[in-house]
Amino acid sequence: MIKPTKHAVAGLAVAVLGVTGLAGCGSLDESSSGGGSDKVEAGSVDPTALKGVTVKVGSKEFDEQLLLGQLTLAMMKAAGANAVDETNTKGSTQAREKLIRGGSDVYWDYNGTGWINYLGHDKPILDSTQQTEATAKEDLAKNQLVWGPAAPFNNTYAFAVTEDFAQKTGVKTDSDMAAYIKKNPSATVCVESEFAARPDGYPGYKKAYGITSGQLKSLGTGVVYTQTAQGNCDFGEVFTTDGRIGNLKLQVLEDDKKFFPLYNGVLVEREDFVKEHPEVQEVMKPLAEKLTTEVMQELNKQVSADGLPPAQVAQDFLKKEGFIK
Numbered sequence: 001m002i003k004p005t006k007h008a009v010a011g012l013a014v015a016v017l018g019v020t021g022l023a024g025c026g027s028l029d030e031s032s033s034g035g036g037s038d039k040v041e042a043g044s045v046d047p048t049a050l051k052g053v054t055v056k057v058g059s060k061e062f063d064e065q066l067l068l069g070q071l072t073l074a075m076m077k078a079a080g081a082n083a084v085d086e087t088n089t090k091g092s093t094q095a096r097e098k099l100i101r102g103g104s105d106v107y108w109d110y111n112g113t114g115w116i117n118y119l120g121h122d123k124p125i126l127d128s129t130q131q132t133e134a135t136a137k138e139d140l141a142k143n144q145l146v147w148g149p150a151a152p153f154n155n156t157y158a159f160a161v162t163e164d165f166a167q168k169t170g171v172k173t174d175s176d177m178a179a180y181i182k183k184n185p186s187a188t189v190c191v192e193s194e195f196a197a198r199p200d201g202y203p204g205y206k207k208a209y210g211i212t213s214g215q216l217k218s219l220g221t222g223v224v225y226t227q228t229a230q231g232n233c234d235f236g237e238v239f240t241t242d243g244r245i246g247n248l249k250l251q252v253l254e255d256d257k258k259f260f261p262l263y264n265g266v267l268v269e270r271e272d273f274v275k276e277h278p279e280v281q282e283v284m285k286p287l288a289e290k291l292t293t294e295v296m297q298e299l300n301k302q303v304s305a306d307g308l309p310p311a312q313v314a315q316d317f318l319k320k321e322g323f324i325k
């Protein structure tokens with residue numbers, strides 16, 4: 001999700017889920033708006049909902065974020081807004097700070113990132129409704145930011161193995177992974193360097209699952225996927241919405257102890273902007289509801305694996321769903 005900008009939380013430089021994690025090859029040097037049309041005609045979107053309103057749309061820099069940014073831009077245009085592309089900001093904290101200082105008016109973030117990284121909590125709340133409310137309430141009170149509407153998709157940390165490995169070993173869950181490593185202390189566990197250090201990453205994970213052996217390899221973003229697919233890593237850390245999971249035929253292990261918090265995508269805006277233009281949420285809500293984990297995996301795959309421009313993928317999806325024509 002998820003992803004590395006640093007945020008000093010409780011004295012720790014905690015990298016935020018999503019900063020580089022999902023960036024596929026080349027997403028940094030290709031224009032995120034390439035391939036999309038500048039004129040967007042409303043389908044089911046009310047073409048007058050935001051007539052004449054300027055809406056600056058932000059995003060972080062990895063593929064899923066570029067997609068979410070382009071989906072939002074097209075919806076805003078369809079609703080008559082003067083939508084300005086402020087997407088592709090490197091780093092979660094930077095993208096958030098851009099919103100706070102008015103460089104953007106709206107962007108997508110992840111509620112788990114909000115709770116753990118921005119608001120500095122180290123433990124999730126177990127009840128998911130309470131958890132979601134707590135994040136929204138605290139960020140509104142402390143930072144005047146509004147979280148909502150939320151999408152069903154969650155981009156969460158997970159470990160993955162090849163289908164071969166899963167078949168040969170019968171490993172299906174993270175508890176199975178722990179048992180396997182206990183029996184095979186030289187098993188390799190590949191993670192992004194950021195995940196190796198963050199408390200909600202490998203240190204906490206090891207503790208939760210009682211892992212005391214295994215060879216930890218810290219790799220660059222993206223390399224974990226290919227090295228795992230090639231069998232050079234037994235276990236690779238992935239993000240659940242990443243398009244490479246399907247593309248490389250990786251199998252995601254179940255987090256049976258529910259260690260990883262869920263990082264659902266949520267539209268974030270400043271309170272003052274929401275008060276002035278509540279229509280943004282109304283326009284975005286029906287789209288947010290369509291964004292399931294499976295949909296995001298497929299859209300991410302079209303960008304990360306097939307190399308299509310995010311704006312084109314976004315607009316094609318919106319057409320298919322009837323939001324635009």
Ligand SMILES: *[C@@H]1O[C@H](CO)[C@@H](O)[C@H](O)[C@H]1NC(C)=O
Nearest residue numbers: 111112115128131132135264
């Ligand atoms: C994020 O949203 C999902 C879905 O509503 C919820 O289950 C989860 O607990 C939320 N996480 C946080 C940290 O708010």
Ligand SMILES: *[C@@H]1O[C@H](CO)[C@@H](O)[C@H](O)[C@H]1NC(C)=O
Nearest residue numbers: 128152153154262264293294
């Ligand atoms: C998170 O995504 C998984 C995979 O699609 C899904 O089964 C689960 O219901 C989602 N959870 C939430 C709280 O959105």
